[in-house]
Amino acid sequence: MYTEQTWIYKRAALSPKKIALIDINTGEKWSYQTLTNHISKWVHYFNLQQYQKGDRVAILSQNRIELFAILFACGLKGILYVPLNFRLSELELLYILEDCQPVLIIHDAEHQIISSKFTKINRLLISSMKDNNSELSPPYSNCSLTDPWLIIYTGGTTGKPKGVVLSFDAVNWNAINTIISWGLNKTDCTLNYMPMFHTGGLNALCIPVLMVGGTVVTGSRFHAEEALIALNTYKTTISLFVPTMYQSMLQTDYMKTATFPTVKVFLSGGAPCPKTIYKEFEKKGILFKEGYGLTEAGPNNFFIQPEIARNKIGSVGKCMQFNEVKILNELGEICKINEIGELYISGKHVFTKYWNNELETSHTLVNGWLKTGDLAKMDADGDYFIVGRKKELIISGGENVYPQEVEQCLILHPNVLEVAVIGVEDDNWGECVTAFITCKEPNEFDESEINTHCRNSLGGFKVPKKIFIVEELPRTDIGKIDKKRLLQLAVE
Structure with missing residues (x-):
């Protein structure tokens, strides 16, 4: 029986021999028919274990x-x-496992030792299923579209991780919306190094590309030159990387001479993209743009033509076909053109709830809208710009300072390689605008020159009052700059 929940079997029936998945690390290639055969083996295993609808299975791989x-x-x-x-640490993983109470942990060989420490939970090595030639189960599901399918835990950068519950509707409508709004088709091939414990690694491009009948190429540990070579080896058309990955790519010898004839566009997400990355891609004549999303919605919410993105650096464009967005000010009113306020999102791709956390759910889902906690503005053309996190807004001397604006100014200085700006508590200013910088030539750093550079573009209250030079910026698990850690370093 084909339903919306079993669309992968329908896709396999439409294009059984088409290559669906390629694993860079093992060299394996699965057709859509092979994929559904493996799915059926896992269904059969779950049946043998008598797992029930609503049980949780955790993946550590x-x-x-x-x-x-x-x-x-x-x-x-x-x-x-x-x-x-x-x-995550053993203690952090234990918190999540105690929260979601899985019936099984499925792990790879690399994480066998840590998984063995959770003795109260059944465990299974992924590779043990490879030689399982059990009978195939029929493509049948008794789930409704509003039933939960995934729980993806947030990074917990502002507290304990929250389990974001995504229904079949949420996952499928994000894919449908992406396919229609972005114009994906069966010829598309994406390279994915985004970790598959993150919504970007599952829902940004992988599931949409599989739904439309394309090919997903997966890599595990990101290596800049390996990724660039793979883009051409597998004739990829559209791929997503975070800005820190692009920074590494641009420093490789391969990037200096390579062309990417099959690539339609490079996508950036996960964090605001520095202007310097846009400019480097423009120099090479390669189309490049960025998007915006979060685990609780999509993560795909906007679309912009690359040609427009080139002239409107930082814009994520207009909302996609089947979702709505709005920006509200502190009074709860719709913001005017170029007025900064909080971004709200609605659509079937929005999450259902936080697992075991009604209070946070009620704070985040308000009258059918997702309250993102991100600040945004819309220009006269209806194109949206993400200004930054509401919680990261710096109030210095009574003035609002948006870290992203200061970062985009600093990154244009010829000696600045990477930068992050935070607010640090200060007795005089309330908060002190503080910058952490990695330099191309650390021995040639001149703070007065940096200050002059900033004052040429920014109001005096936005110019960093403290600048720290570091060898590298701390990262989160998906490659974002870890501003929570930077605050700790500033205080120390």
């Missing part, structure tokens, strides 16, 4: 193509798929 088979098998059985951030 590097990126590998088997994870897609497990993901779809969980969907068929109504089991909630819970990908775990393998970079």
